[in-house]
Amino acid sequence: MVQRGPSQPEEVIDSSCEQDKFKRLPLSETLTKKPETFHAETIIVGGGVIGCAIAFELASRGQEVLLVEQSEIASGASCAAAGMLAADSEDFAHPLMAQAAYDSRELLHKHKEQISALTGMDLGLRRNGFITPFRSYGDLSKYKDKRNTTSGVQQLWWDRSTVQREALWLNRDTYGAYYRSLESEVLPVSLTRAYARSAEMMGARILEGVQDVQLIVDKHGVQGIKTAKGEMCCKHIIIAAGLHGEQLMHQVGVVLPSSPVKGEMLAVRFTTDQAGGRPDRTVYAEDVYIVPKANGEVWIGATSLPGRKDHSVSANSMQRLLGAASYWVPGIKEADFVRAWAGIRPSTPDGLPYIGKCEGISGLYAAYGHFRNGILLSAITGRWIADMVEGKSAEEIGIEAFSPERLNRKGVMS
Ligand SMILES: Cc1cc2nc3c(=O)[nH]c(=O)nc-3n(C[C@H](O)[C@H](O)[C@H](O)COP(=O)(O)OP(=O)(O)OC[C@H]3O[C@@H](n4cnc5c(N)ncnc54)[C@H](O)[C@@H]3O)c2cc1C
Known part of the structure; x- marks a missing residue:
């Protein structure tokens, strides 16, 4: 079912943490005051x-x-x-x-x-750290050429064997990746x-x-x-x-002025049998991001549709996001689909x-x-x-x- 936003799953919040008990002011009482x-x-x-x-x-x-x-x-x-x-x-x-x-x-x-x-x-x-993976040396070079922020970024370069050792769940063909541990x-x-x-x-x-x-x-x-x-x-x-x-x-x-930029996302959940295939760090790739959340879900995003204010989610967008995500994390193909949603980013000129x-x-x-x-x-x-x-x-x-x-x-x- 398509929802407006990711509901915050109850299980992430332990019963003592009061998310459910977020107390709003009792409006009826407050608003009767002068x-x-x-x-x-x-x-x-x-x-x-x-x-x-x-x-x-x-x-x-x-x-x-x-x-x-x-x-x-x-x-x-x-x-x-x-x-x-x-x-x-x-x-x-x-x-x-x-x-x-x-x-x-x-x-x-x-x-x-x-x-x-x-x-x-x-x-x-x-603070689980983010991985930005590359398919080839050519992709890495293009990425470096395009990037504005070159200094001050806290990152390590992981070659193929480091990627394979540190991120067992990532595509085995990955050429290499930047790892940013503070993210x-x-x-x-x-x-x-x-x-x-x-x-x-x-x-x-x-x-x-x-x-x-x-x-x-x-x-x-x-x-x-x-x-x-x-x-x-x-x-x-x-x-x-x-x-x-x-x-x-x-x-x-x-x-x-501000203008809308719609974004669509989806959530999947790995089953217990697939525990080893579940990412434990965010994948921040050029074509998709894959974010393991504290609630056990993995969120995949996002499209970027300037000028759109509606909250519909297209099958085409889901196919594209899932295609890109399951290239990087092959285990996603076997994960359960949970839900999809859209939101509107407020941008400025x-x-x-x-x-x-x-x-x-x-x-x-x-x-x-x-x-x-x-x-x-x-x-x-x-x-x-x-x-x-x-x-x-x-x-x-x-x-x-x-x-x-x-x-x-x-x-x-x-
Ligand atoms: C798909 C997607 C993915 C994103 N991912 C990230 C991410 O990973 N990291 C990140 O940092 N950001 C992310 N963003 C961006 C982030 O969601 C927004 O920048 C941020 O939520 C904006 O917050 P806000 O409080 O300005 O706006 P909003 O969350 O839109 O809040 C504005 C509030 O004002 C209220 N309001 C409006 N008009 C009135 C009025 N007249 N009177 C009273 N109340 C009013 C609205 O009801 C609303 O609750 C993402 C956005 C999208 C859509």
Whole structure:
């Protein structure tokens, strides 16, 4: 059956880790209070991984924060992701992206400890390392020629015999592979919910099912939001609404475009007899990625379809992904099919996320457009937005390259 996103399997979460017991505010009770009850220094619009990471960071600094989500926590792109934290394997053209990715991956490991101590929740975060395999010397040369990021990547070269020794489950004809031992992966829905839950435990308020959000600004800047549930006032509004961020910004005349890039994925499960054929590290190949997850499944992805916003999954895409995946990991042919899903990545015209203050409207911030690396960049985005809410400038943090108005300044948008 095709689903909107990978359900987070119950068995990965042990009964003590409270995933099921993620307590949302009792909406009926909370929303009967007078609108003026809803005051917070900072309101975050959007409960994906980015909004929840920001709520976590602000709450951990003792800031007063309210997050509003139109649907449920982790119901957008964050529930469709593969959860790879591919800081060394992604080929970032911009040096700030490369640095941010590296820092964020390490910060996520620190957050894991903090979240676990606070809530007992298991994020399925593991540092199992990624393998980028090649069929031939020619493929390796082409890969090296194309790559932007050549320095600072933590990797080892494995020749054929090392591959055969270290990854028994990988195609025996593999010419060689890069092995990146620091690479990690996480269960994205668990991460998002854990950020939200931890934020709540540190005093943040999380409201789901809040629709029709209208930003209220005047000549002094941000005043609050109007919603179908009432008005809520604040000093800072952070738009972390993924693909819908653009529409919200439009309400107040700010133009920060983003466009959809659909991705399809599927999950398989190895049977007990095939235990030796199951990958124990992520395969990050040119044509497919294969990610063994903490829940026992192996996730295979992903297609990239610019301009598509629908959640259908095509047989053709599944055939292509399974073909590529079973070339690298032949055991996949015998594995059980579990499910397939599609999600929509929020991309921007220059491929960089919008993270920072919106010039001209005091108190308004953007945190969206993380395209194919929002899970990876969640932790650092939370840290930077919290720094700015506390008064630091983008220059001081060194992230002017992600400034929301950069495209206007460069004349990309007229
Ligand atoms: C197939 C696929 C694979 C991917 N794999 C990876 C990966 O391996 N690693 C990685 O780092 N990234 C990956 N990504 C990218 C990652 O999923 C996204 O970058 C990330 O989830 C974006 O998070 P977000 O919080 O900005 O957006 P979302 O998760 O979309 O969250 C936005 C939230 O805002 C809410 N919202 C929208 N409008 C409003 C409104 N008006 N009022 C209130 N709430 C609103 C939505 O309901 C939604 O819950 C993948 C994406 C896809 C599709």
